[in-house]
Amino acid sequence: MYDDAQPDDGARVLVDRLWPRGISKDRAALTLWLKDVAPSTALRHWFGHDPARWDEFQKRYRAELDANPDAVQQLLAFARKGKLTLLYGARDTEHNEAVVLLQRLNALLAA
Template identity: 60%
Template structure:
């Protein structure tokens, strides 16, 4: 079974395993690019700007956000291809910058990937 972890980018990468990808559309504030050991910054896998702004990290909108984001992912399968390939080879860590560790795009993306991988 695939191992896909989600971690806040501000946690200094502690616990990051395997291939590490930033999955935010915009670079996290206060983080220098040279300070992150990334295998990739996948802007195109992040929610659209319109969806991200609509959600606004409001927990009461998370269910609708997740549904709409999964639709976006389904409409752009090439965006997740690299993540699926990496997860088939070994552990993957998805980095995100949101404060809320339960209601964010990385959680939805992880579940989407695991579903696609059959796990």
């Protein structure tokens, strides 16, 4: 989310429940803010971006995604139409919800 939008980004979808600090809506250049696909507030607070909790976070978040197929289907629709860029506010590029979502979307697209 902290990198500028690029012409080849395709659909730019924010997958966080909270708006990232210091980012204007103009700079974000969003196609959609899909709060419904973000981790629950309780899960987000529990995880706290602690890499030691990453494995359990992934497991719990996947369960939340399983319980919310409509939001995942919205992302799949964008992915099937062309390029999809998942945006998130975390500074950690390896331990965030977009990583889990990308894995889920790739699995569904390959099925």
